[in-house]
Amino acid sequence: MSNTEKITPYPKAIDKVEFIYGIADSSLILAQRLSELTGHGPTLETDMALTNIALDLFGQVRSYYQYAAKLIGDNKTEDDLAFFRTEREFKNVLLVEIPNKDFAYVIGKQFLYDQFHYLLLRELQKSEDVTIAAIARKSIKETAYHKEFSSNWIKRLGDGTEESHKRMQTAIDDLWKYSDEFFYPTAADKKMLEEGVGVNLEELRKEYRSNIAEVLEEATLEIPELEYFQKGGKDGRHTEHMGHLLSEMQYMQRTYPGMEW
Amino acid sequence: MSDNKKSNKNEWPLWEVFVRSKNGLEHRHFGSLHATDTEMALKNARDVYTRRMEGVSIWVVESKNIHASKPEKNAEFFEPAEDKIYRHPTFYELPDGVKNM
Numbered sequence: 001m002s003n004t005e006k007i008t009p010y011p012k013a014i015d016k017v018e019f020i021y022g023i024a025d026s027s028l029i030l031a032q033r034l035s036e037l038t039g040h041g042p043t044l045e046t047d048m049a050l051t052n053i054a055l056d057l058f059g060q061v062r063s064y065y066q067y068a069a070k071l072i073g074d075n076k077t078e079d080d081l082a083f084f085r086t087e088r089e090f091k092n093v094l095l096v097e098i099p100n101k102d103f104a105y106v107i108g109k110q111f112l113y114d115q116f117h118y119l120l121l122r123e124l125q126k127s128e129d130v131t132i133a134a135i136a137r138k139s140i141k142e143t144a145y146h147k148e149f150s151s152n153w154i155k156r157l158g159d160g161t162e163e164s165h166k167r168m169q170t171a172i173d174d175l176w177k178y179s180d181e182f183f184y185p186t187a188a189d190k191k192m193l194e195e196g197v198g199v200n201l202e203e204l205r206k207e208y209r210s211n212i213a214e215v216l217e218e219a220t221l222e223i224p225e226l227e228y229f230q231k232g233g234k235d236g237r238h239t240e241h242m243g244h245l246l247s248e249m250q251y252m253q254r255t256y257p258g259m260e261w
Numbered sequence: 262m263s264d265n266k267k268s269n270k271n272e273w274p275l276w277e278v279f280v281r282s283k284n285g286l287e288h289r290h291f292g293s294l295h296a297t298d299t300e301m302a303l304k305n306a307r308d309v310y311t312r313r314m315e316g317v318s319i320w321v322v323e324s325k326n327i328h329a330s331k332p333e334k335n336a337e338f339f340e341p342a343e344d345k346i347y348r349h350p351t352f353y354e355l356p357d358g359v360k361n362m
Contacts, residue, residue, distance in 0.1 A: 043273070043295060044294075044295075044309075045294050045295060045296065045305035045308065045309055046305075048305075048308045048309050048312075049304070049305065049308040052308050052312060149304065152300070152301075152304070156297075156301075
């Protein structure tokens, strides 16, 4: 396909495809951020752990995109969805596109995402769409491990040294404004909920807040108080970081369309 | 952690990792890694050594707790067994069904 052509799903599947983007794009972009650390992790062991998490997420994303590509038809593939969509067509939450900055930010983003991702997959297992339910069932064990890994590091850094505490608190304070977008349902989310495919996101908010508060308290970190949260990513309105991330992620396919390893 | 950034990595103790590759087999030494405590050592071992379904159980032990025999004492330690071939159970015929021996 030409790299300027837009990927437009068939109208009947459009809501489901958009709904799938809403789930899978966040994992893809977070994994892309994690993969920036491959070979640059703070220790060899942590480097491997973060790379493993990235690979788990890429694997999950492939399943979602393969399914979405099938719904779109027209010989589209998972690679088309990852490498030829434009910024506005990505429906990930803003949280995952924020730069890594330091290890506290890496862990902070991972923690805020994993805690939501776990609840989402738990509910998605009950989806009336059997493919989506199967992907959720397969993914939830990995995600349970990610959640434990990131929560554990939140506690280590928060309840660690003066320096690690300070950095972890800074990251949490800064990332907090992105921690509510998960629960804001898009038009596609609402449509899929009506059809028994989706999840009632707003109902998960309370449990999420209480789960993360428990970890942050144990980590001796303060829970920020905020009335206004950032959102927009799920509707395709991204931060200034997203374009740079995509230009790196999509470079090879944009430059040599259809290339294979 | 100290203020000296360079020495931070060196402060993480070394651990030895033993993995049971499947139920019924013994834990075998797989390698070593750095971690600050037991929990991190187990997690790191999981991520470094069992990514490809290598195991069903992991043991970790801090390397400092392993005591080794001394190479210069090899003569008295091991050589006396050399001429005692009758201690090997090689005089028995194993039934075909017995594996992992």
